[in-house]
Structure formats: structure tokens, C-alpha cells
Amino acid sequence: MIDTQTPVTGDEFFNRSETLKRLLITGRNYALIGLRKSGKTSILYEFEKRLKKPDTIPVHIYLLFSETERSFLTKYAAAVLYSFLERTETAITEPRENLNDLIVKTIERLPALTSDLIAVLNELDKKPDIGIASRILEIPYLLSRHTGNTSIIILDEFQVVQNFNIDMIDLLRQKIQTQRGVYYVVAGSAIGMMQGILTSSASPLFGHFEILSVGSFDYNWSRCFVTTHLHRSGLVIGEKLLNFLIAASGGFPYYLAVLADRIIEYCNTGSIKQVNQKAIIHAFDRDVFDTSGKIFVYFTDSLENTFQRRNIGFHIEILKAIASGSTKQSQIARYTTKMPQELSRPLRFLERTGFVTRNGVEYFMTDPMLKMWLSVAYPLQMELSFIKDGKRLDAFDKKIEEMITTYRRELGKGSESRVRELFRDFGGLELHHTKLPKFTEVEQRVIDGNEFDIVARYGEQYWIAEVKPGNINATDVNRFVEKLDKIVYTIDSTLIVALAGIDTDALRVAEENKIRVWDRDDVNFLMKLCGKFPILL
Ligand SMILES: Nc1ncnc2c1ncn2[C@@H]1O[C@H](COP(=O)(O)OP(=O)(O)OP(=O)(O)O)[C@@H](O)[C@H]1O
Ligand SMILES: [Mg+2]
Incomplete structure (x- = not known):
């Protein structure tokens, strides 16, 4: 246990x-x-x-x-x-x-x-x-x-x-x-x-x-935490399911502990040695979707405690709006059928509690598990509360299965195309205090025989980016600079997306050539704001 x-x-x-x-x-x-x-x-x-x-x-x-x-x-x-x-x-x-x-x-x-x-x-x-x-x-x-x-x-x-x-x-x-x-x-x-x-x-x-x-565990610690506990109980888990668990929990140790514990119990009962999708679905069913589940209770308790003397129903409606993708004040107002100005105070409060993060004029859920709970589990539970247990469980199973499938599909795409999709979506957000443009065109393109991972256009301006899943050294940067030299577009920004790290030498060369560098945390920060799963490896 x-x-x-x-x-x-x-x-x-x-x-x-x-x-x-x-x-x-x-x-x-x-x-x-x-x-x-x-x-x-x-x-x-x-x-x-x-x-x-x-x-x-x-x-x-x-x-x-x-x-x-x-x-x-x-x-x-x-x-x-x-x-x-x-x-x-x-x-x-x-x-x-x-x-x-x-x-x-x-x-x-x-x-x-x-x-x-x-x-x-x-x-x-x-x-x-x-x-x-x-x-x-x-x-x-x-x-x-x-x-x-x-x-x-x-x-x-x-x-x-x-x-x-x-x-x-x-x-x-x-x-x-x-x-x-x-x-x-x-x-x-x-x-x-x-x-x-x-x-x-x-x-x-x-x-x-x-x-x-005191925040969440990072990817490696989340991994270590889950696999150590599973190993102690004689279990192994495949990469994709493990990554799904980590992504869905956002690395919050309590969620990982609750879910891993349930998975172990399920596998022990069924004498299973390798964690399968059924075990994961079972854990989410029991602990996140079920009203008596630990994570379900944790959420209702903490929401109740947080809002105490405030209008709890109204605040939860706002959170549900944000969790379901209404990120601007005007959109939240539409979702909650309130006037935008009525939302200013509650939004400020939600930001202070840490439930919500603001980026520019948009609001986001900080915790991916709470986001999922508010947008999927809680509404489904309310909707089906009069339906018999068996049927309800089927509906939960289907939802969770859908989430895992979406995640597997995402993973199957490879990081490069996932970063490209991110470029299509991040317009208007801020990163490092810079507002990101809304691109009208984002694609992989061959220019003069050179391949570019991302060529993104807004108006007549271009962003050109290179996405690297491996560590980046100075030679990589120099090669990118040479390729860029031949381009005749009006370039607004050049960017290297270093998903697995970058040498100090390489950083220096990038700086000398005014190339921006984003690391995996930067990308995942934007992924989260865009409601996407993080890039883990
Ligand atoms: N460093 C950790 N290593 C492993 N598990 C952890 C760790 N931190 C937290 N947990 C998990 O989260 C649970 C809650 O931890 P803890 O009671 O320390 O949190 P807390 O912030 O003090 O909570 P509360 O707000 O209820 O006082 C633990 O029972 C454990 O399952
Ligand atoms: Mg405590």
C-alpha cells in the first residue's frame, strides 16, 4: 500500500x-x-x-x-x-x-x-x-x-x-x-x-x-516515483501508459500516489504483472470520476474550503468555463451568462488561490487533473447521477479511454509536428514577456533545397524555427545560421526549440546571431495553456 x-x-x-x-x-x-x-x-x-x-x-x-x-x-x-x-x-x-x-x-x-x-x-x-x-x-x-x-x-x-x-x-x-x-x-x-x-x-x-x-514533481521524479512503487509490488508499466499517468497528473505527488496505489491493487487482484490500459481506466474510474474517490473528494473539499463564504456555485462555473477552453473574460462571461465586469473580482481571487494562471488577457487552469475533473469527470457525474451504476461506469470508461487514445495519438505524432501545431494555436499568449503572433500559415517548408521545420507567417513577416529532439551543440546552430543566410523572406524572428537541452557554446552562438532559444519547459508552458499534453521526452 x-x-x-x-x-x-x-x-x-x-x-x-x-x-x-x-x-x-x-x-x-x-x-x-x-x-x-x-x-x-x-x-x-x-x-x-x-x-x-x-x-x-x-x-x-x-x-x-x-x-x-x-x-x-x-x-x-x-x-x-x-x-x-x-x-x-x-x-x-x-x-x-x-x-x-x-x-x-x-x-x-x-x-x-x-x-x-x-x-x-x-x-x-x-x-x-x-x-x-x-x-x-x-x-x-x-x-x-x-x-x-x-x-x-x-x-x-x-x-x-x-x-x-x-x-x-x-x-x-x-x-x-x-x-x-x-x-x-x-x-x-x-x-x-x-x-x-x-x-x-x-x-x-x-x-x-x-x-x-512546494509544487509538482518534474518529469523524471514523477517517473521515478511511479516506477519505484510499481517495482516494489513486482509490476512493470509501458512507456505510453506511464507518460499518460504523468501528463494527466501534472506530476502532483498526491495524484500519482493515489493512482499508483489503485493500479497496484487492481493488478494484484487480477494477478497481472504488466500494467495495462484497463488498470489505468479502473484507477481513474474509482479515484477521479467516482464521488467517493480520493481525488474526487480532494477536489470537492479543496473547492469548498477555498470558497467558504464566497459564492461557490459561481466560482465553480467560472472554473468550468476555463477548464473547458473559455479563456478570455468575454468568453467566460458568455459561458457563465454574466457580464464581463462581474468576473473581474472572482477571477482575481481564483488567480490568488493558484487554481488559475493568467497569461496576458487569458486564463488557464494550473492543474491538469483539476482541469480534467472540472471539464469531464464532474459534469459527467452530475449528468449521470440518476443512472444506474453499471451504465455510469461504462460512460466513465468510455471517456477515460477516449482521453488515453487522444494522448496516444498525440504521442504518435512526434515532437516536431506537435510543436508545429502549437505554433498554430499560441497566438496572443505571452512567453518571457513577449506577446506571440497569431500566424496565418505554419508549415514545414523546403527553401532553396534547405528544409525548415517551421516556417510561420503573419502578415508579411516570418518566424523561422528549428525543432531539435536531441541535445544541441554549436555546430547545429551554425548550420541553422547558414541555412537562414540564404532566405530572402522578411524575417521577424528566428528560433531554436531545444527539447533536450543545449550546450553553452551553442547558446552563445545563438545569442550572437540573435536567434531565440526555447527549451522544453517553455514549450510545455505553452502546451499547457493551449490545452495540450506536454512533450515529455
Ligand atoms: N515528497 C514526497 N514523496 C512521496 N510522496 C509524497 C511526497 N509529498 C507528498 N506525497 C504524497 O502526498 C500525500 C500528502 O502529503 P503531505 O501530507 O505531506 O502534504 P501537505 O501539503 O502537508 O498536505 P495538507 O495540505 O493536507 O497538509 C502523501 O501522503 C503522499 O502520498
Ligand atoms: Mg500538511
């Missing part, structure tokens, strides 16, 4: 070495920001495990959504003292929750803190206010001053502190700014909210935290 419900560490933990490396450079404050289930808590655990500095004490505090000021402050103080005592004693018997006992124990060790800690106890009996909050947030600094140790306070689900009447954020800023020896690593899932707390220049914590965003 793959763990999909709790944070993972050790053998179950993949990737994230960049983030861990940063976190392990202690001595500053960090904020992990990512969508729900993106793997924040897993990173925090793994960080704590790998943090092996003798004088640095991690204090892990997990906030609950129902936390009150009092429960938070008590939890905070207890966790700090517990972690300190754990370091100084071989066996600590007090339960983590029992603040009184922990205080008594700490006073035995550090009598100098007696008056401060007794004051905490006395004040905690009253209604929590800024005074007691300040006193409690001071505890790790007091410990640090007396022991020389550094504390790293890990606060998971940090956005919860916003619900308090006490301005915890401003208080934290005061402490962080004026004191030494204590650092914070915070994590939170409500992206918009966390960004508001940490990065908006109006926020008191602005500039005090280094932001680390």
Missing part, C-alpha cells in the same frame, strides 16, 4: 532535495507554500529528521483548524519546553500536553527562568491577551540565551493564526526582528492567504521569510 493519507518520510519520501538543502541552511526563516496535499508536511518531517546540528533544536508544532488563542499558546509553550527537555534529559516522562509539569521540570534545570515561567502559568489562567502571547513567544529566546542553543520553530498550517483576535503576525515580526537564536519554518496550504501573510508588502512579515514553494 502506498501511503496517501499521511505525510511520508524515509523510503517513501521522494525528490525535494533542493527545498531540503535550503531549509538545512539554518539561521533564517522559511515559509513553505503549496496547494493542499502538495507535500508540505512531508518536507517538514524529513527536514526535522535530517537536521543533525548538535546545538539546534527543532520544535514541531502542528496547528489545527479549530485552534483557539489559548490552545495555540499552550501548545506552543509546551512544545518548546518539551523539545528543550528532550535534549537535556535521557528520558522525559511528562506528556507533551502537560504544560504545568513541563514548566516545573524546566525550572529545575534552569532556575534563572523561574519568574518568567511562573508568570506564564499565572497569566494563562486569564483570558489570553497580547501580553501573555508576547511572554510565551519569548520562551524560546529565553532558552536560547541561557543555553546557547538555537531553536527552529516549525509551524504547520500557519495560516490558522490569522483567525485569532490577537495579532500574532505582528507579534512574531517584533520577535523575529529584535531577537536572535530562534528561527521559524512555517507551512500553509491556503496559498492566497499564506502569500498575503508573507509576501504582500502590507504584511508585517513581509521580507522576513524566504518563500519556498
Whole structure:
């Protein structure tokens, strides 16, 4: 079984070495920001495990959504003292929750803190206010001053502190700014909210935290994750199905974990050793299309949580519009039968949540799985909700099969012609802050005996591009330059699409000749915006 419900560490933990490396450079404050289930808590655990500095004490505090000021402050103080005592004693018997006992124990060790800690106890009996909050947030600094140790306070689900009447954020800023020896690593899932707390220049914590965003796995890590789990269960999977899984999940580890787990269960039950299309269809049926499926529930939960007091139906209609290909505000307005100006605020909000990405004047779904769910699974589920189970499953199967077939067909085309199709579609989008033209003609063409992968025209201007599936060296670029020299068209731009990388020498030659270079990420960025599957290899 793959763990999909709790944070993972050790053998179950993949990737994230960049983030861990940063976190392990202690001595500053960090904020992990990512969508729900993106793997924040897993990173925090793994960080704590790998943090092996003798004088640095991690204090892990997990906030609950129902936390009150009092429960938070008590939890905070207890966790700090517990972690300190754990370091100084071989066996600590007090339960983590029992603040009184922990205080008594700490006073035995550090009598100098007696008056401060007794004051905490006395004040905690009253209604929590800024005074007691300040006193409690001071505890790790007091410990640090007396022991020389550094504390790293890990606060998971940090956005919860916003619900308090006490301005915890401003208080934290005061402490962080004026004191030494204590650092914070915070994590939170409500992206918009966390960004508001940490990065908006109006926020008191602005500039005090280094932001680390927790996103999807890249292609190689997604691959490693899926194949490792399948191998552990004695299964193999073919390239195309594997690539479909990765493309459909967008590399989001939680989706990969849920689907791989279901595939393993299916294959084990049927004593199958090689993952087949049926297994994939089954996994999507159960986990994405079925109302009780993990990914289905994940989506309904996160949409519900995100929109809380806003008009959820309206926001979902907007998302459905975008997921189904209405990308401009006017198109979304038509789809939702609203006035375009009514959409400005909700669209800005959707952008802030991370569900939607804007490019120029167009909006796109960030997550391919959510896009598929909103445009295919959810509508189909609603449409068929009165139909019997068997029939409904057939309809789901057919849809998923269609998606896999479309993907196989796409893959069969080869990268060069897929990039050509992209050129027909990307007009109006922006890449590297440049607006891309709407071409009226895009084709492969032989000019003066030389073959060009892409010759694209808008008005009287041309873009000429070379698409390379292999690594590019300086000779390749020079050859392209020679071919270009003979062309008499009015050339607006020349471009090399380097799908598998490019040497530094080659880059230099390209720059000298004013040839643009796009890499696979650039292409896949546009592929995504155009609703196409990414180029993976
Ligand atoms: N680095 C990883 N390696 C392997 N699996 C991962 C990794 N990160 C996340 N997962 C998968 O995603 C699930 C959720 O991870 P985790 O609980 O760490 O996310 P989170 O961002 O803290 O979620 P929440 O928003 O619910 O707090 C895990 O159970 C696991 O299946
Ligand atoms: Mg978590």
C-alpha cells in the first residue's frame, strides 16, 4: 500500500532535495507554500529528521483548524519546553500536553527562568491577551540565551493564526526582528492567504521569510516515483501508459500516489504483472470520476474550503468555463451568462488561490487533473447521477479511454509536428514577456533545397524555427545560421526549440546571431495553456 493519507518520510519520501538543502541552511526563516496535499508536511518531517546540528533544536508544532488563542499558546509553550527537555534529559516522562509539569521540570534545570515561567502559568489562567502571547513567544529566546542553543520553530498550517483576535503576525515580526537564536519554518496550504501573510508588502512579515514553494514533481521524479512503487509490488508499466499517468497528473505527488496505489491493487487482484490500459481506466474510474474517490473528494473539499463564504456555485462555473477552453473574460462571461465586469473580482481571487494562471488577457487552469475533473469527470457525474451504476461506469470508461487514445495519438505524432501545431494555436499568449503572433500559415517548408521545420507567417513577416529532439551543440546552430543566410523572406524572428537541452557554446552562438532559444519547459508552458499534453521526452 502506498501511503496517501499521511505525510511520508524515509523510503517513501521522494525528490525535494533542493527545498531540503535550503531549509538545512539554518539561521533564517522559511515559509513553505503549496496547494493542499502538495507535500508540505512531508518536507517538514524529513527536514526535522535530517537536521543533525548538535546545538539546534527543532520544535514541531502542528496547528489545527479549530485552534483557539489559548490552545495555540499552550501548545506552543509546551512544545518548546518539551523539545528543550528532550535534549537535556535521557528520558522525559511528562506528556507533551502537560504544560504545568513541563514548566516545573524546566525550572529545575534552569532556575534563572523561574519568574518568567511562573508568570506564564499565572497569566494563562486569564483570558489570553497580547501580553501573555508576547511572554510565551519569548520562551524560546529565553532558552536560547541561557543555553546557547538555537531553536527552529516549525509551524504547520500557519495560516490558522490569522483567525485569532490577537495579532500574532505582528507579534512574531517584533520577535523575529529584535531577537536572535530562534528561527521559524512555517507551512500553509491556503496559498492566497499564506502569500498575503508573507509576501504582500502590507504584511508585517513581509521580507522576513524566504518563500519556498512546494509544487509538482518534474518529469523524471514523477517517473521515478511511479516506477519505484510499481517495482516494489513486482509490476512493470509501458512507456505510453506511464507518460499518460504523468501528463494527466501534472506530476502532483498526491495524484500519482493515489493512482499508483489503485493500479497496484487492481493488478494484484487480477494477478497481472504488466500494467495495462484497463488498470489505468479502473484507477481513474474509482479515484477521479467516482464521488467517493480520493481525488474526487480532494477536489470537492479543496473547492469548498477555498470558497467558504464566497459564492461557490459561481466560482465553480467560472472554473468550468476555463477548464473547458473559455479563456478570455468575454468568453467566460458568455459561458457563465454574466457580464464581463462581474468576473473581474472572482477571477482575481481564483488567480490568488493558484487554481488559475493568467497569461496576458487569458486564463488557464494550473492543474491538469483539476482541469480534467472540472471539464469531464464532474459534469459527467452530475449528468449521470440518476443512472444506474453499471451504465455510469461504462460512460466513465468510455471517456477515460477516449482521453488515453487522444494522448496516444498525440504521442504518435512526434515532437516536431506537435510543436508545429502549437505554433498554430499560441497566438496572443505571452512567453518571457513577449506577446506571440497569431500566424496565418505554419508549415514545414523546403527553401532553396534547405528544409525548415517551421516556417510561420503573419502578415508579411516570418518566424523561422528549428525543432531539435536531441541535445544541441554549436555546430547545429551554425548550420541553422547558414541555412537562414540564404532566405530572402522578411524575417521577424528566428528560433531554436531545444527539447533536450543545449550546450553553452551553442547558446552563445545563438545569442550572437540573435536567434531565440526555447527549451522544453517553455514549450510545455505553452502546451499547457493551449490545452495540450506536454512533450515529455
Ligand atoms: N515528497 C514526497 N514523496 C512521496 N510522496 C509524497 C511526497 N509529498 C507528498 N506525497 C504524497 O502526498 C500525500 C500528502 O502529503 P503531505 O501530507 O505531506 O502534504 P501537505 O501539503 O502537508 O498536505 P495538507 O495540505 O493536507 O497538509 C502523501 O501522503 C503522499 O502520498
Ligand atoms: Mg500538511
